Amino acid sequence: MPKQVDHEQRRRLLTEAVFAVISTQGFEAVSLRDVAEQAGVSMGTVQHYFPTKQQMLSFALSHMRERVLARLQAALAALREPTRRDLIRAATAVMLPVDPAGREEACVNIAFFSAATVTPAYAEQLRDGYGRILTVSVANFREAARLGELRDGIDPDVEAPVLYFLTQGLVGPILVGLYSPDDALALIDAQLDRVFRPISP
Amino acid sequence: MPKQVDHEQRRRLLTEAVFAVISTQGFEAVSLRDVAEQAGVSMGTVQHYFPTKQQMLSFALSHMRERVLARLQAALAALREPTRRDLIRAATAVMLPVDPAGREEACVNIAFFSAATVTPAYAEQLRDGYGRILTVSVANFREAARLGELRDGIDPDVEAPVLYFLTQGLVGPILVGLYSPDDALALIDAQLDRVFRPISP
Numbered sequence: 001m002p003k004q005v006d007h008e009q010r011r012r013l014l015t016e017a018v019f020a021v022i023s024t025q026g027f028e029a030v031s032l033r034d035v036a037e038q039a040g041v042s043m044g045t046v047q048h049y050f051p052t053k054q055q056m057l058s059f060a061l062s063h064m065r066e067r068v069l070a071r072l073q074a075a076l077a078a079l080r081e082p083t084r085r086d087l088i089r090a091a092t093a094v095m096l097p098v099d100p101a102g103r104e105e106a107c108v109n110i111a112f113f114s115a116a117t118v119t120p121a122y123a124e125q126l127r128d129g130y131g132r133i134l135t136v137s138v139a140n141f142r143e144a145a146r147l148g149e150l151r152d153g154i155d156p157d158v159e160a161p162v163l164y165f166l167t168q169g170l171v172g173p174i175l176v177g178l179y180s181p182d183d184a185l186a187l188i189d190a191q192l193d194r195v196f197r198p199i200s201p
Numbered sequence: 202m203p204k205q206v207d208h209e210q211r212r213r214l215l216t217e218a219v220f221a222v223i224s225t226q227g228f229e230a231v232s233l234r235d236v237a238e239q240a241g242v243s244m245g246t247v248q249h250y251f252p253t254k255q256q257m258l259s260f261a262l263s264h265m266r267e268r269v270l271a272r273l274q275a276a277l278a279a280l281r282e283p284t285r286r287d288l289i290r291a292a293t294a295v296m297l298p299v300d301p302a303g304r305e306e307a308c309v310n311i312a313f314f315s316a317a318t319v320t321p322a323y324a325e326q327l328r329d330g331y332g333r334i335l336t337v338s339v340a341n342f343r344e345a346a347r348l349g350e351l352r353d354g355i356d357p358d359v360e361a362p363v364l365y366f367l368t369q370g371l372v373g374p375i376l377v378g379l380y381s382p383d384d385a386l387a388l389i390d391a392q393l394d395r396v397f398r399p400i401s402p
Contacts, residue, residue: 026319028229107318113373114315117308118227123377131379158391162367165380165388169370172314176324178332179366187366190359 011049011059014039018060023107027115030057058121061112065129068094068105084144085196088137092167092188095133097174098181106171130168137164144196151197159195166191212250212260215240219261224308228316231258259322262313266330269295269306285345286397289338293368293389296334298375299382307372331369338365345397352398360396367392 017039021030030053036043050056075090076082082090097106109126116123141156141163150156167188173179218240222231231254237244251257276291277283283291298307310327317324342357351357368389374380 023318027315029319107315110311110318111315113377114228114308114312116377117224117311118230126373126377127379130374130377134379155391158388161380161388162392165370165374166363166367167370168373169366169368172327172369173331173366176314176317176327176331178328178335179362187359187362190356191363 007049010045012063014041014046014049014056015060015063018056019064019104019108022111023104027111054119054121057112057115058125060108061122061125061129064105064108064112071101083199084140084147084149085192088140088144088163089188089192091137091140092163093185095167096170096181096184096188098185103175106175110172110175134161134164137161141195149196151195154195159191163188163191163195208250211246213264215242215247215250215257216261216264219257220265220305220309223312224305228312255320255322258313258316259326261309262323262326262330265306265309265313272302284400285341285348285350286393286400289341289345289364290389290393292338293364294386296368297371297382297385299386304376307376311373311376335362335365338362342396350397352396355396360392364389364392364396 014035017035018030020038021034025034032043032046032053035056036046039046046056050059072091072094075094076087079086079090094102097103112122112126116126138157138160141150141160144150145154145156150159170179170184170187174181174184215236218236219231221239222235226235233244233247233254236257237247240247247257251260273292273295276295277288280287280291295303298304313323313327317327339358339361342351342361345351346355346357351360371380371385371388375382375385
């Protein structure tokens with residue numbers, strides 16, 4: 001019987017190599033040769049899966065979304081009887097470069113935001129991906145409001161985007177060492193304290 | 202008499218060419234040739250001022266800070282009898298890509314944040330530059346608190362970084378078209394409404 005190759009799996013492995021090259025050598029460094037070397041395969045194999053560099057990078061960007069969602073699901077599954085606030089806090093922490101995986105993802109995402117200024121296809125992918133997360137975030141805050149979990153006078157349609165963009169705005173400063181992960185999480189917690197009612201004991 | 206060349210002026214002109222190349226063609230595209238073409242000078246002239254690409258880019262990043270500060274001063278000077286809230290609002294708007302100059306600066310800054318993940322010298326420059334703005338912002342909020350301009354229970358040491366990082370977090374989403382400049386400014390105004398007391402008539 002011929003050996004079965006899981007093509008989707010192979011494509012993902014190559015994409016992880018793309019992430020490693022971007023975050024350790026920079027977006028400029030991404031080449032067929034570097035990705036092949038990083039993945040331990042031939043350049044022909046990379047070309048077989050991704051005929052052009054832009055196809056490789058576009059697939060990498062969509063796989064990045066899946067990867068973040070998988071980490072998010074794992075983080076949420078690890079919580080015991082989480083409140084809505086716990087869920088929102090965990091989702092926020094996943095988007096920050098507070099551990100090696102988050103750091104690699106942040107490097108890659110920033111690289112794509114930069115590349116998006118001259119490559120409309122990336123801008124569209126980012127708009128779509130980040131837009132979905134924002135939509136989920138607004139829905140979560142509205143549900144919390146409906147359940148009476150938010151303090152008086154708190155508007156979920158304001159606080160959801162504020163928390164979301166605040167989180168995005170902490171990514172670059174953490175990466176360059178202006179703000180520590182702990183300080184960033186403390187700022188997030190201060191927001192959540194302001195927005196959510198304290199849980200009655 | 203020999204013709205006097207204002208070297209500092211020339212260096213700045215070349216730097217503006219670097220900004221134009223980054224924001225229209227991308228960070229990867231920055232080359233001696235492109236910058237010379239964009240500036241309308243010879244490649245030898247560019248090399249005379251910037252022997253290496255990294256020297257050119259490092260100077261560009263420090264000039265970017267000056268350029269943003271100059272736009273900020275112009276924006277502040279245009280205000281008539283501004284309140285502290287007006288000053289903070291104007292400074293925030295200068296940092297957002299809400300006009301062509303702001304958009305070009307945002308493209309360049311994101312490109313440097315991306316490059317900083319593999320070039321520690323850029324990370325240091327960004328940490329220093331953004332850190333200074335954050336320090337000024339905290340001082341402004343503290344002064345507003347001292348003057349009784351903030352609402353009860355508002356902590357300037359929390360609200361200054363929140364507004365600052367929220368603003369940074371809106372830059373990428375505006376660039377890729379996820380959020381409009383108007384929506385971004387409305388979110389900023391909602392923050393300021395929450396933090397500052399209404400002005401008595």
